[in-house]
Amino acid sequence: MEIKDEWTQEEFLRNKRKLEQEGVEVVLVDTILSPIEKANTITYNPHELKNYPKGSVFVFYCDTGKATKERLNEYKAKFPEYHCVSLKGGRGYWRVNMQLLDEDGK
Numbered sequence: 001m002e003i004k005d006e007w008t009q010e011e012f013l014r015n016k017r018k019l020e021q022e023g024v025e026v027v028l029v030d031t032i033l034s035p036i037e038k039a040n041t042i043t044y045n046p047h048e049l050k051n052y053p054k055g056s057v058f059v060f061y062c063d064t065g066k067a068t069k070e071r072l073n074e075y076k077a078k079f080p081e082y083h084c085v086s087l088k089g090g091r092g093y094w095r096v097n098m099q100l101l102d103e104d105g106k
Contacts, residue, residue, distance in 0.1 A: 001015070001018065001019065003015075003057060003083045003085060004085065005069070005072055005084075005085060005086060006065070006069060006085065006086045006087075006088045007059060007085050007086075007087060007088060008087075008088045008089070008093075009087070009088075009089070009093065009094055009095060009098055010098070011088075012026075012028070012059055012085075012087060013098070015057075019057060024055060024056065024057060025052055025053060025056040025057070026056070026057045026059065027042060027049075027052060027056060027057065027058050027059065028040065028041045028042070028059050028061065028087070029041070029042055029043075029044050029049070029058050029059060029060045029061065030042065030043050030044060030061065031044045031060050031061065031062050031067070031068055031071075032061075032062050032063055032091070034063070034091060036061070036091055036094050036096075037096050038096050038097075039094070039096075041061075044060070046078060046079075049079060049082070050079070052082070054081040054082065055081070055082065055083070056082050056083070057082070057083040057084075057085060058075065058079060058082055058083070058084050058085065059085045059086075059087050060072075060075060060084065060085070060086055060087065061086070061087035061090050061091055061094075062090045062091070063090050063091050063092055064089065064090045064091075064092050065086055065087055065088050065089045065090035065092075065093070066090070067090075068086040068087065068090065069086040069088075072084060072085075072086050
């Protein structure tokens with residue numbers, strides 16, 4: 001699977017499900033000290049992030065997605081053994097009750 005620089009919430013949920021089935025951790029990283037309701041997030045801490053298995057995917061978010069997208073090269077330089085992604089639209093576009101349906105509609 002090719003990992004793009006930016007994911008929508010739907011792409012995040014879909015890719016997280018798929019990658020975690022393959023044994024790859026996908027982590028939603030809060031860069032603004034404002035957790036997303038009903039989402040499992042961690043606060044940005046470079047030392048803690050480096051404890052995740054190599055090859056994990058870090059999905060960084062801010063309020064609008066703009067700051068994390070602009071800082072993506074910085075994150076990639078800081079975490080070269082990981083995949084770094086920006087959450088498109090950031091916290092502001094996150095839909096708390098969004099769910100993925102399985103392919104059979106369930």
